[in-house]
Amino acid sequence: MNMDQLKRQAAARALEEVRDGMQLGLGTGSTAKHFVELLGERVAAGLKVIGVPTSETTRLDAERCGVKLTTLDEIDHLDLTVDGADEIDPEFNLIKGGGGALLREKIVAAASDRMIVIADDSKWVPTLGKFPLPVEVIPFGLGATRRAIETAFAECGVSGQMAVRKAKDGHVFVTDGGHWIVDAQLGSIVDPPALAKALSAIPGVVEHGLFIGLASSAVLAGGEGIRVIERRKPKGD
Numbered sequence: 001m002n003m004d005q006l007k008r009q010a011a012a013r014a015l016e017e018v019r020d021g022m023q024l025g026l027g028t029g030s031t032a033k034h035f036v037e038l039l040g041e042r043v044a045a046g047l048k049v050i051g052v053p054t055s056e057t058t059r060l061d062a063e064r065c066g067v068k069l070t071t072l073d074e075i076d077h078l079d080l081t082v083d084g085a086d087e088i089d090p091e092f093n094l095i096k097g098g099g100g101a102l103l104r105e106k107i108v109a110a111a112s113d114r115m116i117v118i119a120d121d122s123k124w125v126p127t128l129g130k131f132p133l134p135v136e137v138i139p140f141g142l143g144a145t146r147r148a149i150e151t152a153f154a155e156c157g158v159s160g161q162m163a164v165r166k167a168k169d170g171h172v173f174v175t176d177g178g179h180w181i182v183d184a185q186l187g188s189i190v191d192p193p194a195l196a197k198a199l200s201a202i203p204g205v206v207e208h209g210l211f212i213g214l215a216s217s218a219v220l221a222g223g224e225g226i227r228v229i230e231r232r233k234p235k236g237d
């Protein structure tokens with residue numbers, strides 16, 4: 001089974017958690033796209049749900065698949081968010097934002113009663129950091145923001161190269177919110193909650209890809225089948 005088939009399997013397992021009438025957060029990325037497509041099939045068969053997309057790409061995918069959409073201005077909470085991740089550690093800390101959607105993804109996950117992470121099992125890692133950590137920044141004053149990020153890294157015992165993300169056409173990648181992303185090659189993040197807090201305190205940082213205490217469970221698809229792992233503590237603790 002190839003990687004894409006594993007992602008679809010994880011998405012299909014998460015779909016089993018969806019009930020009629022649910023308000024859903026719809027993630028972004030290649031794995032979340034499978035979920036949206038499979039959800040569309042269920043909607044076509046009569047399932048009634050409404051979704052909040054975490055990116056313009058997911059909005060288009062959901063519309064194409066016939067999934068009814070709303071916003072967090074029109075509804076006051078989400079029952080369940082299903083999203084991918086770039087890395088998941090055993091404490092259910094995540095790195096997200098490989099596709100640049102981290103800001104909306106975090107807003108949606110935080111507004112949701114539960115978040116299920118769907119992934120192939122290569123994303124389950126003992127320690128976060130091999131995947132470059134995305135930090136979404138305001139272009140104004142980027143030099144000062146980068147220096148503040150370096151200081152935060154040093155205070156949290158990590159270091160590594162930083163690079164402004166480029167799009168495939170070579171231009172700077174611009175997020176749905178109009179911001180830029182700095183990707184940091186940290187190798188190993190010793191204390192993800194401490195680093196998350198330090199990055200959140202920097203004025204030019206809009207958001208970062210560390211998701212702490214948001215994921216409730218993970219559905220991991222691998223060569224030997226599917227593993228569903230529940231976070232020990234409920235969300236918010």
Ligand SMILES: O=C[C@H](O)[C@H](O)[C@H](O)COP(=O)(O)O
Pocket residue numbers: 027028029030031032083084085086095096097098099100101102105
């Ligand atoms: O910004 C993108 C998201 O955080 C994705 O959910 C993450 O990068 C995982 O994407 P994929 O399922 O394509 O590996």
